[in-house]
Structure formats: C-alpha cells, structure tokens
Amino acid sequence: MNKGLPADSVGIVEARTQHFSEPLTLACGRTLAAYDIVYETYGTLNAAKSNAILICHALSGHHHAAGYYSADDKKPGWWEACIGPGKPIDTDHFFVLSINNIGGCHGSTGPVSINPDTGKPWGPDFPSLRCRDWVATQRRMMPLFGISRWAAVIGGSLGGMQAMRWALEHPDELRHCVSIASALRLTAQNIAFNEIARQAITSDLDFHGGRYLEHSTLPKSGLALARMVGHVTYLSADGMGEKFGRDLKSGNFQLGQDDKVEFQVESYLRYQGDVFSRSFDANTYLLMTKALDYFDLAREYGDDPVAAFSHAQCSFLVMSFTSDWRFAPKRSREIVDALIAANKPVAYAEIEANFGHDAFLLPIERYLNTFSAYMDRVKREASHAL
Numbered sequence: 020m021n022k023g024l025p026a027d028s029v030g031i032v033e034a035r036t037q038h039f040s041e042p043l044t045l046a047c048g049r050t051l052a053a054y055d056i057v058y059e060t061y062g063t064l065n066a067a068k069s070n071a072i073l074i075c076h077a078l079s080g081h082h083h084a085a086g087y088y089s090a091d092d093k094k095p096g097w098w099e100a101c102i103g104p105g106k107p108i109d110t111d112h113f114f115v116l117s118i119n120n121i122g123g124c125h126g127s128t129g130p131v132s133i134n135p136d137t138g139k140p141w142g143p144d145f146p147s148l149r150c151r152d153w154v155a156t157q158r159r160m161m162p163l164f165g166i167s168r169w170a171a172v173i174g175g176s177l178g179g180m181q182a183m184r185w186a187l188e189h190p191d192e193l194r195h196c197v198s199i200a201s202a203l204r205l206t207a208q209n210i211a212f213n214e215i216a217r218q219a220i221t222s223d224l225d226f227h228g229g230r231y232l233e234h235s236t237l238p239k240s241g242l243a244l245a246r247m248v249g250h251v252t253y254l255s256a257d258g259m260g261e262k263f264g265r266d267l268k269s270g271n272f273q274l275g276q277d278d279k280v281e282f283q284v285e286s287y288l289r290y291q292g293d294v295f296s297r298s299f300d301a302n303t304y305l306l307m308t309k310a311l312d313y314f315d316l317a318r319e320y321g322d323d324p325v326a327a328f329s330h331a332q333c334s335f336l337v338m339s340f341t342s343d344w345r346f347a348p349k350r351s352r353e354i355v356d357a358l359i360a361a362n363k364p365v366a367y368a369e370i371e372a373n374f375g376h377d378a379f380l381l382p383i384e385r386y387l388n389t390f391s392a393y394m395d396r397v398k399r400e401a402s403h404a405l
C-alpha cells in the first residue's frame with residue numbers, strides 16, 4: 020500500500036536502465052555500436068510469462084507511463100488513466116513494460132547522449148529513425164524477462180503505429196495489437212504541421228545547426244513555438260471553446276488598454292510551450308516528427324494495406340475519437356477496412372469525445388469501458404496459458 024497515493028495507482032515506481040552492447044543496424048543503414056534503454060515495469064509477470072503487455076509511447080512520451088516517483092510526487096505517468104489496478108491495463112493481472120525509445124531525451128540513447136566517436140553530444144549527428152527501429156529495440160528487451168510472446172502490444176498515435184509495425188514484423192510474437200487514434204500513414208496536412216514545428220525550431224538563433232548543447236544554450240523559443248503549434252492540433256475547437264472560450268487572463272477592452280489584454284488560451288499555450296522547451300530536446304523533436312512523417316505501413320507491400328495486414332496473426336482493437344482531426348476516425352476506419360479485407364479479427368470503437376487527439380490520454384468513461392472490455396479478453400487468454 021502506498022500511503023497518500025490513489026488506490027487505483029501502481030504506486031511508487033522506479034526507472035531502470037538496460038545497456039546493450041550488441042550493435043544495432045538501423046533502417047537508415049547506420050549502426051549504433053551500443054545503446055541504453057530506460058524503462059519501467061508495473062505488475063507481476065506470471066509463471067507462464069503469458070501476461071506481458073508492451074506500451075509504445077507517442078511523440079512526446081517516454082517510459083514513465085504510470086505511477087509516481089515518490090509519495091510527494093504530484094504528477095503521475097502520462098497514461099495513468101489507463102494503467103493500474105482495475106483499469107483497462109490492469110496491473111493486478113498484467114505485467115506491463117514501458118520503454119523510452121532510442122532517440123528520446125529521457126535517458127535512452129539519443130541526441131543528448133555522448134557520441135563515443137567524438138566525446139560530444141550526438142546532437143544533429145544522431146541517426147534518423149523509423150518505427151521499425153523502435154520495434155527492434157523493444158524486441159531486444161524480451162529475453163531480459165523471458166518473454167517470448169506479448170499478450171498485447173498497445174499504443175496511441177505514434178505508439179499505435181509501432182504496435183501495428185509489431186504485428187507485421189513479428190507476427191508470432193504478440194496475441195493482440197491495440198492501436199488508438201493512429202493511422203496507416205500521415206496525411207499531407209499532418210506532415211505540413213510537423214514541418215511548421217520543425218521550422219520554428221531550426222529558425223531559432225540558439226539552434227546552432229542542432230549543436231546548441233556545445234554552445235551551452237537551448238532553442239527555447241523555437242521549441243516552445245513548435246509545442247504550441249502541435250498542442251493546438253491535438254485539441255478540438257469545441258474542447259478549446261469549453262475550456263477557455265474568450266475569457267481573459269488579464270487586462271480589459273477599455274479604450275487605450277488593448278495592449279494589456281491576454282486571453283486565457285494565450286496564457287495556457289505560452290505556459291505549455293515554456294514547460295515543454297525546458298523538458299524536451301529539440302533534436303529529439305525533429306527525429307520523432309520525421310519518424311512520424313516517414314511511417315507508411317503499406318509502403319513495402321505495393322502500397323496495399325490489405326497485403327500488409329495479410330502477414331498479421333494477432334487480433335486487433337482499433338479506437339478513434341470523434342473530435343480528433345489530427346488523426347481523424349476516417350484514418351482508423353482505413354485500418355479496420357484493410358484488416359477486414361485481409362480477414363483478420365478486429366474490433367473497432369469510435370468514441371464520442373470533445374477533447375481532440377489528446378482524448379486517448381484522458382479518463383473518458385466510454386473509452387475506458389470499451390478498452391477494459393477488450394482487455395478482459397486479453398486477460399482471460401493470458402490466464403488460460405498458465
């Protein structure tokens with residue numbers, strides 16, 4: 020029992036680091052001679068090792084998906100709504116592994132790490148990445164726990180793309196794939212938003228061609244602006260209207276006072292941008308958004324998603340949210356249609372919600388109930404393997 024923490028939380032957790040000295044050849048053709056993976060685990064692995072769940076994180080995510088780092092910690096993991104006792108990913112029944120992907124900036128080897136060839140931070144010299152590279156490193160974690168097959172691989176957004184890549188690359192190593200608010204590939208509009216964010220970062224005078232750490236500075240303004248642009252696209256018009264409307268943070272509209280007016284939404288976005296610019300690495304942001312842009316599940320299958328999914332052997336759950344215009348329900352229905360045409364077992368739910376793309380992170384009742392109902396099936400299959 021973790022005194023003072025919510026009863027449905029996994030409680031106090033600890034991040035661990037696993038070093039790999041076996042070289043990793045990346046999709047871009049370059050090789051990492053060695054690398055570190057930071058991860059967390061929740062729950063207990065059963066005797067048959069049949070109850071393991073892999074969590075794949077999204078663009079700005081990391082290994083800290085659930086729980087707290089101390090009894091005084093005020094901020095739980097990013098998917099606290101879905102991971103914990105009695106929650107959809109029920110840690111009373113599942114063993115959960117959550118990883119910070121390589122290229123990240125929360126401990127795993129990435130642009131802020133030291134390049135052994137130069138003795139300086141990798142910075143812009145860190146290799147470009149694809150979803151398949153993350154799948155490869157995630158797979159190397161399995162022998163550490165004696166896991167030969169995941170009960171489920173689960174992710175939202177970019178995490179959902181990784182989950183689908185798992186189903187194609189290693190079809191016999193997962194029983195279920197859960198892809199939430201994701202897509203077979205990005206739309207041109209999505210790529211455009213990512214490029215605007217990248218331009219904001221690279222145009223910052225403190226960017227220094229990506230070598231800002233060598234100059235003891237950070238492109239804070241550019242990264243904050245990139246986050247503001249991205250954050251707006253993750254929300255919905257109705258959701259922003261309900262939360263902020265046209266309410267003022269300060270000032271008024273009296274004549275001669277207009278220059279002192281600040282809307283609540285302006286203050287909120289500036290705060291979000293400032294916090295993000297101090298906690299996230301700019302080169303990592305560039306890497307992650309490029310990986311998003313490059314992802315195309317069917318590219319190697321004649322641009323035919325049905326042919327791509329013909330290789331899968333697992334069952335699928337696909338979920339979307341009505342107000343998500345960044346990864347619209349239409350994108351999820353394309354996944355479902357391809358799975359049905361490939362004669363694969365798939366369940367689909369389109370959740371009514373006003374919170375845009377960020378809805379997959381939130382405790383929305385119908386979302387949690389739908390998710391839990393599917394995971395009950397995963398739970399039963401895991402227990403039957405004992």
